[in-house]
Amino acid sequence: MNRIIYFFSLLAVLHFFGSCQKSIQADCPQLCDNDSLQHQRKVLLIGIDGCRSDAMMRAHTPNLDRLMQAGKYSLSVNRGDLYTLSGPGWSSMLTGVWPDKHGVTDNQYETSNYTNYPPFLCRVNTKSYCYKIASIVHYKDFNDQIIQSCQSDVVLDYKEDAFVAESATNYLKNCELDIMILHFDQVDYVGHRCGFHPDIPNYLNAIESTDALLGPLMDALYDREINNNEDWLVVVSTDHGGKIDGSHSNQPYDPEVTRVFSIFRNKNTLDTGLMPYDPPIVAIAPTILEHLDIAVDSSWNLDGQAVEM
Ligand SMILES: [Zn+2]
Numbered sequence: 001m002n003r004i005i006y007f008f009s010l011l012a013v014l015h016f017f018g019s020c021q022k023s024i025q026a027d028c029p030q031l032c033d034n035d036s037l038q039h040q041r042k043v044l045l046i047g048i049d050g051c052r053s054d055a056m057m058r059a060h061t062p063n064l065d066r067l068m069q070a071g072k073y074s075l076s077v078n079r080g081d082l083y084t085l086s087g088p089g090w091s092s093m094l095t096g097v098w099p100d101k102h103g104v105t106d107n108q109y110e111t112s113n114y115t116n117y118p119p120f121l122c123r124v125n126t127k128s129y130c131y132k133i134a135s136i137v138h139y140k141d142f143n144d145q146i147i148q149s150c151q152s153d154v155v156l157d158y159k160e161d162a163f164v165a166e167s168a169t170n171y172l173k174n175c176e177l178d179i180m181i182l183h184f185d186q187v188d189y190v191g192h193r194c195g196f197h198p199d200i201p202n203y204l205n206a207i208e209s210t211d212a213l214l215g216p217l218m219d220a221l222y223d224r225e226i227n228n229n230e231d232w233l234v235v236v237s238t239d240h241g242g243k244i245d246g247s248h249s250n251q252p253y254d255p256e257v258t259r260v261f262s263i264f265r266n267k268n269t270l271d272t273g274l275m276p277y278d279p280p281i282v283a284i285a286p287t288i289l290e291h292l293d294i295a296v297d298s299s300w301n302l303d304g305q306a307v308e309m
Pocket residue numbers: 049050085086087188239240
């Protein structure tokens with residue numbers, strides 16, 4: 001009996017150390033020399049990999065619902081008709097240009113042109129301001145390939161969405177931060193295994209679990225808004241949809257894959273609710289820059305227009 005208890009204790013310890021290589025505690029970024037220039041305007045970008053609009057709408061998602069009610073949203077955002085993989089999708093979202101410019105057409109990133117078309121993060125610290133940036137992700141290449149091209153203060157990846165959420169919540173509770181980017185992967189994982197479709201219960205469950213992880217995280221953000229008078233733009237979107245057979249790559253022009261959702265919410269969103277037009281995924285980066293009061297330079301050749309908030 002004792003031996004059995006010992007065996008399971010050992011398993012628990014191994015599991016703990018095997019799955020938690022990184023501390024969940026927040027290791028706050030250093031303050032900048034010119035931090036007297038406080039930014040009230042801040043950004044949280046939440047990426048939910050492979051999340052179909054119709055499935056999200058059918059799932060029970062109180063935290064996303066709250067963002068949609070207080071913000072504005074589209075359920076038919078063009079994420080790009082070609083190159084229906086994650087790499088091109090996240091690259092278009094973060095750079096504000098299509099793959100013919102950022103160059104990413106697959107998940108190898110060898111053709112990337114982030115030098116000329118960098119993620120929006122690379123644009124923010126060119127002013128005299130210093131933005132404190134955190135990128136906390138499940139999809140490791142999101143950091144290793146895309147985010148690494150810019151200077152960020154906190155760059156973490158975890159093998160489980162729950163750790164992403166817990167870590168992000170700790171950073172929001174404890175640290176000075178201006179921009180936080182999060183990536184959740186469980187919805188995509190279940191979509192590949194069971195099918196991307198609103199009729200697939202496992203897929204809806206994965207969306208609901210992800211939404212539940214957003215609860216404590218959003219509570220921490222809402223607290224900051226009230227207690228610190230901060231003005232957060234929260235953007236939630238995805239890199240692609242998917243098919244009921246569990247596929248999404250090589251599905252150009254298929255709306256189940258290429259038309260996705262975006263949610264935009266700040267403290268004082270005007271014209272809340274379903275948007276009268278569908279801003280493409282390349283509108284996200286300029287919308288974020290606009291919220292941060294960073295003027296988009298025409299020489300950047302961005303393909304998207306900022307969404308008016
Ligand atoms: Zn993906």
